[in-house]
């Protein structure tokens with residue numbers, strides 16, 4: 386199998402930039418960059434898991450977790466308690482995946498199950514708070530009231 390450079394290595398660079406600039410994401414543009422980083426990082430996780438590279442999966446996983454947590458204050462500032470809760474749940478799902486990958490003997494079925502709960506946690510928030518599509522681009526749903534910006 387030839388190994389192509391993983392997309393998330395780019396995400397790592399971007400993500401590190403995001404984190405260096407600010408430990409918390411402020412405003413829709415930073416939020417968008419953060420989500421792109423999280424998306425690429427989770428793809429990296431899925432790729433690594435696809436070849437049972439459990440240790441390798443932990444690097445993009447840590448990035449996704451870190452950047453996702455850094456988007457929470459944005460929802461707090463905008464008075465969106467449901468989004469804050471969904472953010473917490475998604476971060477918890479990423480933590481559960483990390484825990485599963487840290488077992489002495491990794492249980493492949495458990496990994497698949499926890500990965501499913503990660504996807505559901507991401508989708509739950511997207512269903513409520515995201516609009517747009519891959520062609521036109523994604524945005525925070527315009528019906529979500531944003532205070533002060």
Ligand code: HEC
Nearest residue numbers: 417420421424427468471472475507510514515523524525
């Ligand atoms: C609490 C809400 C919330 C959670 C949790 C969440 N997202 Fe998002 N996400 C959004 C919103 C809102 C947008 C649209 C805003 C944007 O893209 O600027 C978005 C956009 C995205 C995009 C599109 C970015 C683009 O513009 O191309 C990706 C990819 C993405 N999220 C991945 C994920 C993944 C993977 C997870 C789970 C690990 C996740 N998100 C969890 C709210 C969330």
